[in-house]
Amino acid sequence: MTTVQPTALMSGRYQRAFTIAVVFLVAGWHLAGAGGQLLHNRSAYGSFAFQCAMWLFMALAIAAGSVLVLRGTPGWRPAWTVAMIALAASTAAAAASPAGQMLAVNWAWGSAGWIGVLVLLHRRFAELAWFLAALALATFGVLVWNGLDRTDLAGFLAVLAWSTGAQVAVAAGVKALDVAAGHAAAAARSEDAARERAATAEIIRAARHARWLALQESAVPVVAELAAGTADPGDAQVRIRCAVQAARLRRLLAESDEVPGSLMHELHASADVAERRGVAVEIETAGPLPQVPGSARRVITDAAIAILTAARSQARITLATVAAGIAVSFVADTGTVVRLPAAGEGVAIEQQQDGGMLWAEARWNSL
Amino acid sequence: MEQPVTVAIIEDHPVVTEGVASWIRSDPGQRVRLVQTARDLTELSAMPPAPVDVIILDLELSGELVTAQIPGLVAAGYRVVAFSGHSDPAIVMETLDNGAHAYVSKDEGRDHLVEAVLAAAADRPYVTRSQARAMLADQRPTRPALSQQERQALLLWFQGMSKASVGRRMSISENTVRQYISRARAKYAATGRTAPSKDALLARAIEDGVIKPAEIIPYQSFARTADGRPSEGAPGR
Numbered sequence: 001m002t003t004v005q006p007t008a009l010m011s012g013r014y015q016r017a018f019t020i021a022v023v024f025l026v027a028g029w030h031l032a033g034a035g036g037q038l039l040h041n042r043s044a045y046g047s048f049a050f051q052c053a054m055w056l057f058m059a060l061a062i063a064a065g066s067v068l069v070l071r072g073t074p075g076w077r078p079a080w081t082v083a084m085i086a087l088a089a090s091t092a093a094a095a096a097s098p099a100g101q102m103l104a105v106n107w108a109w110g111s112a113g114w115i116g117v118l119v120l121l122h123r124r125f126a127e128l129a130w131f132l133a134a135l136a137l138a139t140f141g142v143l144v145w146n147g148l149d150r151t152d153l154a155g156f157l158a159v160l161a162w163s164t165g166a167q168v169a170v171a172a173g174v175k176a177l178d179v180a181a182g183h184a185a186a187a188a189r190s191e192d193a194a195r196e197r198a199a200t201a202e203i204i205r206a207a208r209h210a211r212w213l214a215l216q217e218s219a220v221p222v223v224a225e226l227a228a229g230t231a232d233p234g235d236a237q238v239r240i241r242c243a244v245q246a247a248r249l250r251r252l253l254a255e256s257d258e259v260p261g262s263l264m265h266e267l268h269a270s271a272d273v274a275e276r277r278g279v280a281v282e283i284e285t286a287g288p289l290p291q292v293p294g295s296a297r298r299v300i301t302d303a304a305i306a307i308l309t310a311a312r313s314q315a316r317i318t319l320a321t322v323a324a325g326i327a328v329s330f331v332a333d334t335g336t337v338v339r340l341p342a343a344g345e346g347v348a349i350e351q352q353q354d355g356g357m358l359w360a361e362a363r364w365n366s367l
Numbered sequence: 368m369e370q371p372v373t374v375a376i377i378e379d380h381p382v383v384t385e386g387v388a389s390w391i392r393s394d395p396g397q398r399v400r401l402v403q404t405a406r407d408l409t410e411l412s413a414m415p416p417a418p419v420d421v422i423i424l425d426l427e428l429s430g431e432l433v434t435a436q437i438p439g440l441v442a443a444g445y446r447v448v449a450f451s452g453h454s455d456p457a458i459v460m461e462t463l464d465n466g467a468h469a470y471v472s473k474d475e476g477r478d479h480l481v482e483a484v485l486a487a488a489a490d491r492p493y494v495t496r497s498q499a500r501a502m503l504a505d506q507r508p509t510r511p512a513l514s515q516q517e518r519q520a521l522l523l524w525f526q527g528m529s530k531a532s533v534g535r536r537m538s539i540s541e542n543t544v545r546q547y548i549s550r551a552r553a554k555y556a557a558t559g560r561t562a563p564s565k566d567a568l569l570a571r572a573i574e575d576g577v578i579k580p581a582e583i584i585p586y587q588s589f590a591r592t593a594d595g596r597p598s599e600g601a602p603g604r
Contacts, residue, residue, distance in 0.1 A: 282474075284496075286456070286525060287504035316527035320503055331527035354532045361526070 014181035015122070016070075018174045022121055023066045025170065026114040030055075030062055037107040044105045046098060051107075054093040058111050061085045065119040073122040083131050086115035091138040099146035103155045109139050110163045117167050121174055128171055132164050207265075219245040240278055240313055263292050263328070266301045267317055274308035279315055279332075281308065286320040292364050299347040300328050300362045303340050307360060310334040325365040334358040372488040373418055375403035377411055378425040378450075383473075387423060387450070387480065394481050408436055419445060420488045423480070426451035426462065434461050441466035441564045446487040450480060459501035463555060466562030469493040470501070490564075490571040492552035499525035502551060511554035520547035549577045557583040 038055055045051045065082045068074040090112035097105050116131040143152055222241050225231035231238045264285070271281040292300070307330045308315055315332035325346075335356045343349040343362075351360035374391070378384045384404050391399045402419060405411040407428045422445045426432055440447050447467040451458070454472045462470050468487035471480050475495050486493035494502075499521045502513070513521070516537070523533040524544075534541040553572040556565040572578045 282527075284454075284500060284525075285504075286500045287506065318500075318526045320522055320525065322522070327522065327526075329526035352532070352536055354529070354535065357529075357532070359523075359526065359528050359532060359536070 014184075015178060018177055019069050019121070022118055022170070022174065023069070026062055026111075026118045027066070029114050030059060030111045034058075034107040034111040037105070041105040041107075044098060044101060046096060050096050051093055054089045054096075054108060055111075057089045058086055058108065058115065061089070061115055062111075062118065065115055069118060069121065074119060076123070076127075079119040079123060079127075082119045083116050086112040087131070087135055087138060090135060091142060094139055094142040095145070100152075102142060102146060103152065103159060106139070106159075109135065109159065113163055113167045117171050121171060122178075125171070125175060128168075132167060136160055136164060215245075240280070246280070262294075263289070263297050263300065263326075264319070266297060267304055267319075267328070270301055270304045270308055271315075271317065273305075274311060274315060279308065279311045279313060281311075281314075282316045284316070284318050286318065289319055289321055289326055290366065292326060293345075295345040296347050296364045299341065299343065299345050299349075300364065303349055303360060303362050304328075304330065306340055307332050307334065307338055307358065310336075310338045310358075322363065323365075324367045325363060327361055327363045329359065329361040331357060331359050369398075371398055371400040372420045372485060373400050373402045374421045374423055374484055375405065375411065375417070375419045376401065376423045377405050377408060377428070378423070379406050379428045380425075383425065387476070390477060390481055399481055399484055408433065408440075421446045421448055421468075421484045423448050423450050423484065424467070426453060426458065432458070434458065434465055437462065437465035437467050438560070438562060441562050444563075446490075446564055448480070448483050448487050450476060454497050454500070456501035456504040459497055460505060460507075463498070463501075464559040466560075466564040468564060468568065469495065470498050471495050472497040490567040491575070492549040492556075492568060492572060492577070494521075494524070494548045494552050496525050496527070498552070499548070502555065509558055511551075511558050513551050513554065514547075517547045517551040517554075520544050521551055524548060546577060550582070553578045554583065 034055065038051055042048045042051075061082050065079075068078055068082065090108040093108035094102055094106055112135055113132055116128060116135065120128040120131060140156060143156055146152075222231065222238075222245050226233065226238075226242075231241075233239065233242075264283070267283060271283060274281055304317065311332035311334055313333055315330060318327075318329045320327050320329075333356050337353050338351070338358055338360070340349055340351060340360060345364075346366070347362050347364045349360065349362050351358060353359075376384050376387055378387070388401055388404075391401050402417050403411070403414060405414065411422075422440060424433070424437070424440070424447050426434060426449050434449075437447055437449075449462045449467045449470045450473065451462075451470070452473045453459075454474075459470045468490075469483040469492075471483050472495065475497060479493075479495050483493045483495065502521055503518070503525055519537060520533055523536055524530065528536065530544045530548075531541045534544045537544070549572065553569055556568045556572075569578075569583065573580055
C-alpha cells in the first residue's frame with residue numbers, strides 16, 4: 001500500500017485552503033472596503049466614471065489572479081502582469097483624484113496591495129516586498145506631484161503602516177501556515193513509514209518464526225540421524241535431504257538482510273512447496289529490485305510454479321535488475337521441456353533446454 | 368609435469384580447513400599442494416616462511432571481517448582467493464577492490480575453489496557466480512563501463528547456466544563467453560585502489576588477448592582530453 005499520496009495531498013489541501021481564504025479576503029476587501037469608500041466619496045472625484053472604470057479594472061485583475069492562483073503557483077510572468085495592472089490602475093486612480101484630498105478619498109492603494117498579496121503569495125516573499133514598496137512609492141510620487149505637505153506625509157505614513165502592514169502580516173501568516181502544513185505532512189509521512197516498517201518487521205518476524213518451527217521438524221531430524229549414524233552421508237537420498245535443508249537454512253539467513261519485496265515473498269512461497277518435495281531451491285538477487293505490479297507478478301510466479309513442480313532435485317532462481325525492469329530466471333533439472341504459462345502483462349518469457357537442464361527467464365519491462 | 372601450486376589456508380574453523388584440504392586432495396590432477404594452515408593472520412606471520420603461491424582466506428576470522436588485511440597480504444607477494452560464507456555484493460566488491468584475485472562463496476567451494484586457486488596462481492581472472500552477482504549489482508559511480516555482451520554473459524552466468532549454455536543462448540562459442548566474463552573482471556581490476564595483484568591480472572589479461580590496453584579505461588571516460596586519452600589516471604594501472 002502506498003502512503004505517500006495521502007500526505008502529499010494533505011499538504012496540498014492546506015495550501016489550497018489558504019489560497020481560497022486569501023481570494024475571499026481580497027475580493028471582499030475590493031467589494032466592501034474599496035467599493036464602499038468609492039461610493040461614499042463619489043462627489044469628491046473629478047471623474048467618478050473614471051474611478052469606477054479603474055475599480056472594475058481591478059475587479060477583473062482580481063478575477064484573473066484568483067483563477068491563476070487556484071490553478072497552482074503562478075509563473076512570474078502571469079503573476080507580475082496582474083500585479084503591474086493593479087499598480088497601474090491604482091496609480092491612475094490616485095493621479096485622477098483631487099490634489100490635496102488624494103489620501104482621504106483613495107480607495108485603490110489598498111486593493112492594489114491585496115491583489116499583489118493574492119498573486120505573489122506562493123512565490124518568494126521578496127517579490128511581494130518589492131511590489132508593495134513599488135506601490136507605496138508610486139502613491140507617494142502622486143502625492144509629491146500634487147505638492148506634499150506635512151499632514152500629507154503623516155497621512156501617507158499612517159495609511160502605509162496600516163494597509164501595507166496588514167498585507168505583509170497576512171502574507172507572512174499564510175507562509176507560516178504553509179511551512180507548518182509541510183511539517184505536519186512530513187511528520188505524518190514519517191509516522192506512516194514507521195508504521196509500515198513495524199508492520200513489515202512483524203510480517204518478517206512471523207514468517208521467520210514459522211520457518212524456524214518448520215526447520216525444527218525437518219532439519220533437526222536429519223542432523224540427529226547423521227549424528228546418530230542412522231543416516232549414511234554416502235546415500236544419495238540422504239544427500240538430497242541435506243541439500244534441501246541446507247538451502248532452507250541459507251534462505252532463512254539471507255532473508256534477514258533483504259527487504260521483502262512482494263515478488264520475493266511469492267517466489268519463496270512457491271519454492272517452499274518444491275522443497276517439501278525434496279527439491280533444493282536457491283534464490284539470489286543482484287542489486288536493488290524495482291517494484292513489479294501484481295498482475296505481472298502473477299505471470300512470473302505462475303512460471304516459477306510450473307518449473308519448480310517439474311524440477312527433480314535442484315532449482316536456482318535469480319532476480320536481477322535489467323535496463324527498465326527485472327529479469328527473473330530459473331535453472332532447474334526438469335529433465336524434459338516444461339510447458340510454461342502464457343506471457344503477458346508486460347512479462348516476456350523465454351526458455352532454453354540444455355540436456356536435462358532447463359533455463360527460463362521471465363523479463364518484466366516497466367516501459 | 369608442472370609443479371603443483373602451493374597454498375596456505377587461513378581459516379578459524381578446523382572443520383572448514385579439513386573440507387578445503389579434502390577438495391584439494393581429491394583433485395584428479397593433484398595440481399594444488401597444501402603447505403600451510405593457520406587460524407588467523409598473526410599465526411601465519413609467526414610461521415617459518417614457506418613458498419606459498421596462493422592464500423585461501425576466510426574473510427571472517429574470529430567474528431571479524433578481515434577484508435582490510437588483503438592489501439597487506441597482496442603487498443607481501445601473496446595471491447589471495449577469498450573463501451567466505453558471506454555473499455553480500457558489497458563485501459565481494461570490497462574484497463576484489465582490495466586486491467583479492469577471486470571470491471568463492473562457501474556454497475561454491477566444491478565446484479570452484481581449486482579452479483579459482485589455479486587461475487589466481489596464473490594471474491588469470493576467475494569469476495564465480497557470486498562475483499558475477501556483485502558486478503551486476505554494482506551501482507557505484509566508479510564502476511567500469513561493461514559492454515552489453517559482457518553484461519549479458521555475466522547475467523546468464525549468474526543465473527546459473529553453464530558457460531556452454533550461455534554460449535548457445537548468445538549464439539557464441541564457450542570460449543567467447545569466457546572472454547566476455549574475463550574482460551569484465553579485467554575492467555574491474557583496472558578500477559579502484561591500486562594493487563600489484565590487479566596489475567598482474569591486467570598484464571596477463573592483455574598478454575592472453577582477453578582485453579586490449581585501449582579498453583582499460585576508467586568509467587569516468589567523459590573526463591577525456593582532446594586527444595582521446597583519459598586526463599587522469601594512466602590506463603592499465
